[in-house]
Amino acid sequence: MLLSKNSALESKDNEIFEVEESIAIQSELIKTMTTMVNSKAYVNERNQMVPEARCRKQANYHVEQNNKIVDEELSDWESKFFEVDMDDLHELFMAANYLEIESLLNGVTKRVGDFIKACKNVEVIRQTFGINNDFAAQQEEEIRKLNSWNHI
């Protein structure tokens, strides 16, 4: 099997990205596809589901990640990388999930978790994420009782 240095990934918007093979393989999905198809450049058309912005982000993420060997640098860079608004985070999330890139997924998950942790109570969570209260009165009462230790 001839393995070239770069894989070409085609995104939904028909844009082609040249990504180093080792980086592309970080995505479990691409890994399985390339192995199955046994070709370097012809990645399955399913990949077309991923819109361009996401792909670019993946490529960036991995390139940078590979460059930063020192833990401190990496965590600094990572925190900056994830300092985006909810929409972008959501995109990253979907992309990481679809492409099955574990490290990226963990990073985004943690970031969203941090968002929630920063909220000091229920109301703030609702405001931050634009969520409405859809509990029936009885449910709310139950929840309040269970969480009385938390002063909800």
Place this chain on the structure above:
Amino acid sequence: MDTLLHPSTSSMAKRPCPSSAENPMLPSSFSQMDNLLLSFLSLSDSSPPVSLDLSFDRLLESAPSDADQSLLIDRAHNLGSLLLRAANRSARKRASLHNSIAWALPPDLTIKVFSMLDSQSLCYAAATCSMFNKCAMDPLCYANIDLTTVVPKVNNAVVSTMIQRAGKSFRSLKLGIVPGPTSSPGSCQPLVYSIRNSVDVSSFSWNDKKTRQGKESSILTRSCLYPLSGDNGAAGTLLRRLHLYNIERMDNASFCVALAACPSLLDLEIVGLHVELRQTLISVSSNCHLIERLFFESSKTGRDDSLKSPTCVDLVNNCPNISSLSLRGFKLQDYKVRILVKVLGRVGLHKYLDFWSSGCCMPGRVGFRKLKYADFSTSYLISGTFLRNLGSGFGGNLLEVLILRDCMHLKEVEVARFLTAVLAGDFKFLRYLDISNREGLASEGDWYQRSYNSSIIPLKQVLEVRPNICLLAEFPSEGCYIDIDHMFDSDVNSEISLPSQLSSHTSDGSLLMSSSESSYNSDQGSGNEEYQVSGFVIYEESSDEVDFLVV
């Protein structure tokens, strides 16, 4: 009747109403109902609210009998509540739909996010909306349960619920009261916390909570760990980490029962529990054979002297994986500690004799072979003789971290001996040593004589020969902080200025330096090559003159 036109207010209590199918007022055909409802609902737009009131009154007046009036009123109630319920239900559905768009993650990813949250945030999230509530019930979110709080808030029911929700994902449990970050920093700051000392207690009535039983109580009782044993110990079997802090009501019996249910335990940390060291260690060695880290801080510093040699031997034999051992605030004799720490090498008899000569009569394999981290801070009775010949020759001692902070009876000669061994090349893996003491080290002979001087302790040399060791040797220095270099350079004159400060403290013969003036900086992460040495005066109890030794 106002509530009919303001269906969003939930001020009206929900009443159980009979099934509408039996209500003769409503037509059975579906589309008729639709039209009727439509025309009724358009009322709120067209006519002012008060006309409905008047209409209803007129109906009542025209009712033939009292019974008919009651019937009318009943029906109005029923219909009203039906309509209200329908409207509320629809509002909730719409809210749910809105939520699923606003929070665009699918449930599995949401659960993944929630599994990263601490227990408190998780509960907040669960109370936010029904979608979150559902996701927050997933067992994955309860793998690491952390119910530690600054003041007592958690009760047994909460613990039980959380463990139940964890199901097969249950891995770690932290419980109890941990003093908040406002308490003064210090690596040896005891985590032991007494509710009586708390400043946050103002809004919390201790007696009040004590008398209440059951779910209303905010106190963890001794049965708080029963869920671990329940269902044939299903939960306990999964548990890897258990950290308990200052649970006042916990006793020996209940705790040992809990430990008996946790054979897979790897990490056990208990601080401020009123349990006996010996009984606890017996329980650990009987049940938790896989344990790797044991951290035990006494609730009454210097009073528990229950530890016996056979207990140490059993612990070493039954728990060979222990790599981190902390026993803080207990009365420990050197020979007992030696059993725990000394490794009997492959070399045979003469090492065995050495072991005998150190005063212990216990045969058999001794010493944790994997011990890397040892902390005996604030221990009483140990003088340091257990350190002799610890890391020599055979196999080499794996010890990486040794903390003997504030051990009242720790002798400077033993520390000196230990450091000399380090200089000679023993303890190859040692990278952190803390021999700091608020009250100096004990001099040879009478332990009342304290030494703050490092003349016989080769600190500087150790740091030269083994620069990768982080060495903490802080002793009280009257508030001024003179490092070892300065001490070398200064002449006698500059040091004479000190007695005037010292005599005021020493005139009553007390060995206690005022701790507020001690440079009690205990930042463990202060860097690998830094060292802080302070204090260079030998204090003689009987004399007003103070001797100075320039090293």
